[in-house]
Amino acid sequence: xxxxxxxxxxxxxxxxxxxxxxxxxxxxxxxxxxxxxxxxxxxxxxxxxxxxxxxxxxxxxxxxxxxxxxxxxxxxxxxxxxxxxxxxxxxxxxxxxxxxxxxxxxxxxxxxxxxxxxxxxxxxxxxxxxxxxxxxxxxxxxxxxxxxxxxxxxxxxxxxxxxxxxxxxxxxxxxxxxxxxxxxxxxxxxxxxxxxxxxxxxxxxxxxxxxxxxxxxxxxxxx
Amino acid sequence: xxxxxxxxxxxxxxxxxxxxxxxxxxxxxxxxxxxxxxxxxxxxxxxxxxxxxxxxxxxxxxxxxxxxxxxxxxxxxxxxxxxxxxxxxxxxxxxxxxxxxxxxxxxxxxxxxxxxxxxxxxxxxxxxxxxxxxxxxxxxxxxxxxxxxxxxxxxxxxxxxxxxxxxxxxxxxxxxxxxxxxxxxxxxxxxxxxxxxxxxxxxxxxxxxxxxxxxxxxxxxxxxxxxxxxxxxxxxxxxxxxxxxxxxxxxxxxxxxxxxxxxxxxxxxxxxxxxxxxxxxxxxxxxxxxxxxxxxxxxxxxxxxxxxxxxxxxxxxxxxxxxxxxxxxxxxxxxxxxxxxxxxxxxxxxxxxxxxxxxxxxxxxxxx
Numbered sequence: 001x002x003x004x005x006x007x008x009x010x011x012x013x014x015x016x017x018x019x020x021x022x023x024x025x026x027x028x029x030x031x032x033x034x035x036x037x038x039x040x041x042x043x044x045x046x047x048x049x050x051x052x053x054x055x056x057x058x059x060x061x062x063x064x065x066x067x068x069x070x071x072x073x074x075x076x077x078x079x080x081x082x083x084x085x086x087x088x089x090x091x092x093x094x095x096x097x098x099x100x101x102x103x104x105x106x107x108x109x110x111x112x113x114x115x116x117x118x119x120x121x122x123x124x125x126x127x128x129x130x131x132x133x134x135x136x137x138x139x140x141x142x143x144x145x146x147x148x149x150x151x152x153x154x155x156x157x158x159x160x161x162x163x164x165x166x167x168x169x170x171x172x173x174x175x176x177x178x179x180x181x182x183x184x185x186x187x188x189x190x191x192x193x194x195x196x197x198x199x200x201x202x203x204x205x206x207x208x209x210x211x212x213x214x215x216x217x218x219x220x221x222x223x
Numbered sequence: 224x225x226x227x228x229x230x231x232x233x234x235x236x237x238x239x240x241x242x243x244x245x246x247x248x249x250x251x252x253x254x255x256x257x258x259x260x261x262x263x264x265x266x267x268x269x270x271x272x273x274x275x276x277x278x279x280x281x282x283x284x285x286x287x288x289x290x291x292x293x294x295x296x297x298x299x300x301x302x303x304x305x306x307x308x309x310x311x312x313x314x315x316x317x318x319x320x321x322x323x324x325x326x327x328x329x330x331x332x333x334x335x336x337x338x339x340x341x342x343x344x345x346x347x348x349x350x351x352x353x354x355x356x357x358x359x360x361x362x363x364x365x366x367x368x369x370x371x372x373x374x375x376x377x378x379x380x381x382x383x384x385x386x387x388x389x390x391x392x393x394x395x396x397x398x399x400x401x402x403x404x405x406x407x408x409x410x411x412x413x414x415x416x417x418x419x420x421x422x423x424x425x426x427x428x429x430x431x432x433x434x435x436x437x438x439x440x441x442x443x444x445x446x447x448x449x450x451x452x453x454x455x456x457x458x459x460x461x462x463x464x465x466x467x468x469x470x471x472x473x474x475x476x477x478x479x480x481x482x483x484x485x486x487x488x489x490x491x492x493x494x495x496x497x498x499x500x501x502x503x504x505x506x507x508x509x510x511x512x513x514x515x516x517x518x519x520x521x522x523x524x525x526x527x528x529x530x531x532x533x534x535x536x537x538x539x540x541x542x543x544x545x546x547x548x549x550x551x552x553x554x555x556x557x558x559x560x561x562x563x564x565x566x567x568x569x570x571x572x573x574x575x576x577x578x579x580x581x582x583x584x585x586x587x588x589x590x591x
Binding site for chain 1: 275277298310312314373
């Protein structure tokens with residue numbers, strides 16, 4: 001395996017998982033705000049479904065996305081099977097409940113009186129929502145860290161809908177499977193180290209963001 | 224007659240079929256501090272939240288400075304008001320971040336923010352706390368920041384929901400004095416919710432009593448304390464005597480006060496010429512047929528105009544130039560042969576008198 005190939009695979013892994021997380025945040029965070037702030041019929045059912053979705057097996061997601069985009073499937077005409085786009089969609093479905101569920105849990109940690117006090121000090125709806133995110137920043141970043149960790153290390157769904165096509169849909173996880181199957185353990189180990197390093201770097205960045213400002217309050221500490 | 228700054232008409236709110244609020248009429252005059260007094264669960268907080276537009280009523284009309292509140296002008300009107308919750312909750316960040324938050328919500332420009340921050344920090348003695356987290360502060364300091372967060376917005380209306388609840392006596396005395404001074408200087412029209420008589424007596428220009436969601440009596444402090452409209456209100460007000468006076472002499476914390484033609488001695492730090500309100504509880508009063516020679520400094524000669532059973536005691540009301548109330552046992556009533564119209568002496572120790580603080584406010588500048 002050449003360096004160029006490794007770089008391409010690493011880049012695609014980042015791209016697919018990054019897009020999937022980005023889309024999950026775009027769709028999931030507004031949905032979480034609605035779930036948290038609004039009262040409506042069926043809210044509890046939706047939250048239960050989201051919580052169930054947090055444990056969704058990636059192969060099951062892969063199966064449904066494959067059925068959807070299969071040539072004879074309902075969206076077959078889009079010719080998206082075995083493309084990076086299909087992989088993004090599969091990872092998006094895996095990430096979405098993780099983002100909503102963990103983000104909602106982070107919102108629940110915020111004292112509702114804080115939001116009421118903000119309103120009472122003149123905050124508009126938009127400012128209140130912004131404050132809600134600010135107050136739950138730690139939990140929100142934990143949600144993104146968990147969702148990113150979930151999708152970048154996922155292999156079943158991307159293998160099923162991406163097909164592990166060389167120079168097209170091959171990502172780090174599917175390459176590790178491939179190289180191991182072929183007995184190329186050294187390549188597989190290199191790729192595994194890259195995957196771990198990548199995962200560490202992204203998490204380190206997000207954790208730095210999360211912990212920013214935490215040190216402001218110095219006590220109490222355990223000694 | 225000056226138009227009320229706030230008028231509320233036929234405001235109704237119920238929850239799960241249970242009536243929470245039923246206010247036929249309520250008004251608030253310019254620059255006054257109206258204390259909304261009532262027991263816990265009487266609907267005071269709900270009322271404040273509704274008139275601050277934080278909660279929706281089932282029906283009713285709210286007028287701010289004659290303008291009827293509706294969907295369209297809600298935000299505009301709500302920004303005339305600052306409502307402080309009972310529990311001081313703080314946003315993440317420093318004391319300074321918390322003080323500036325409301326100004327940022329209202330899009331006040333940076334130079335104004337800086338100017339107001341400096342003034343408020345000075346006024347509430349917060350300069351040394353600005354860069355600390357509110358979590359590190361003591362209860363009294365937190366309450367100070369909580370109040371400062373409202374005053375920095377220079378609102379036209381300030382609604383406070385039991386803001387001094389749960390404080391130590393020392394903190395309570397300090398903060399209530401500061402609040403009184405700063406509120407007077409700012410001239411902000413205020414509603415303060417409390418269930419504490421002492422707080423009401425210290426701060427109220429006018430008192431509204433709320434029971435079971437209804438405003439059952441509104442009037443001056445003396446009116447409500449001395450002539451409660453029902454036995455229920457009477458019980459609630461605690462039968463305290465309340466009398467206004469002027470400090471004639473102040474000597475090392477010992478005051479000589481002239482009140483309704485009587486001279487009253489009390490302990491306090493008020494200055495000569497200052498207007499004060501004295502309060503004392505009926506259980507602190509002793510009655511005698513002749514003025515005795517004792518250590519009790521205050522003796523008032525008055526005529527009995529009411530004798531009423533109250534719990535297991537008899538409530539004796541005297542007219543001594545002001546209305547004074549005393550609890551005595553039935554045996555004492557018999558021994559003193561108390562009857563309506565009889566003249567007797569009422570004594571109260573100087574240390575039993577509580578004094579509502581008066582302040583020189585001319586040296587405080589407020590507003591832009």
